[in-house]
Amino acid sequence: MRPISYSRASAVIDAVATVAADPTSDFLAGGTTEVDLLRQNVLLPRRLVDINDLPLTQIEERPDGGLYIGALARMSDVAEAAAVRERFPMVAQALVMGASPQLRHMASMGGNMMQRVRCGYFRDGMSPCNKRDPGSGCGALDGFNRGHAVLGVSDHCIATHPSDVAVPLMALDARVHTEGPHGRRVYPIDDFFLLPGETPHMEHPLEHGELVVGIEVPGLPAARSSTYLKVRDRESYEFALTSVAAAVTLADGIIGDVRLALGGVATKPWRARRAEELLRGAPARRETFQRAAREELASSRTTLLNAFKVELAQRTMVRVLETLTTGTESPS
Template identity: 70%
Template structure:
């Protein structure tokens, strides 16, 4: 087994300096992804810097209606937080559905933003995978691809983004706060998850050693009436075949505000902007929901094994919107 050294960080700046100085050094938080990939030989760092002692686990309800979540806050704590449940129920629901209870108690919010794909070809450490070894090819294109992406794909990668809560955060225009050796940065979440394009190994705009410190949910009153709907092969812990994060407000039968994002079908958490555009100002009817869903999924590129996904996504999006508007006007 390849030897790995271990260092426990005592302050943020020290942790950032240590990792930045060595490309073979990684941060370690909950470890629910990092440790798995170490065991499988997919990740091979020389050293791990444990950041769990850093003061980054707080959850703060902001006075204007938003919430600031520390990067080391555990998924279970965020899901149960009263302000998150009241102001952003889709986030709480996505976290509960996103992992088993054991994983939710360990996994950090910052780590969830950076978790690696669950593509079997990436994780076996041997198959052709442009994400793991650029230029080697993509075994999934001609292999088993039932769970793979149909939106945001390229000829180099079709791996599906695995996070549930990231889908909800994309719908909410969350912001990712980070610390680098040069100071603090803020990333709009819309640009935080990169499509594979010609560089599938580059998944985020972060520099090596850039540490996520917080996730900020900006005020969004319509998010109080929101949901996260997940369709999967089994009801117990499983990754999404399709998921929908939805928030909507309806006045006098007309949609006055809507936020939508899709999971399980994209190479990144997929903001359904085309569907939002079609729905805003339109009557809240099943027919309009279906039309918006069809338009959003019209760009899907499928394989023989995942050709069912666009229709499943359309039906799931319609169901989520019908459920949220079933009781009449929502403001």
């Protein structure tokens, strides 16, 4: 057994100061991921600072129709909030599909943003893994990689980002608020998640001791008719093989605004910007959707085991877009 010291913080400034002062320390929120990694000797902190007493559980409505969600708001509370279900159904759907009820009652929104990858080579504590042990190699490249990423990969890492709710938040241009040793910072969500490149151990731009305190979701009328579709090996709690979050406005059969993000296929929540570009101003037809999906996945880098994800992701994108544009006009 490795000794670990434990303390509880009652103020954000104290939690930040305590962790920032000790490079071997870390924050502890719901613990639904971190405790597992501690048991597996993947994470090796010498001190844990429990932040569950911090006043960061709010779900606040903003004048623009958006929301500010505290980092310690539990996934279940956010999924059940009327403002979330009515204004951002794809967020509520992703939260429900993202974990079992027991986990949703414990897991926090901030912790979900910071959760580590589910790659078995990272989690076994022994295989070569550039995320866990920089420079050691990547066991997944030539190993069992059926569930791994096909977008945003590098020669150093192909691990898939695991979060469900981060996918609709990416589509919505959410912003992540932090408090750290140098004060408050706000990150556009696309900048909050880093591609692996040559430094896969760096998953976020945060400095040590910087704490996620909230998530800002801008108001977006189209999000009221949004949806999240997750394809997985089994209907019960399971990680995505592919997923799509989408919001679309439609007028006279022509697509106006469109927001698309993919999960389960990339090393970070993947904003489908190429597909969005092709869809805006185009007729809402299957051929349009198929072309946009093909173009978005054109840069995929696959292995023999995960090549099926390319077509699966394309089909999922088409299905979501057809669901959103068939029979109803989206709010403008």
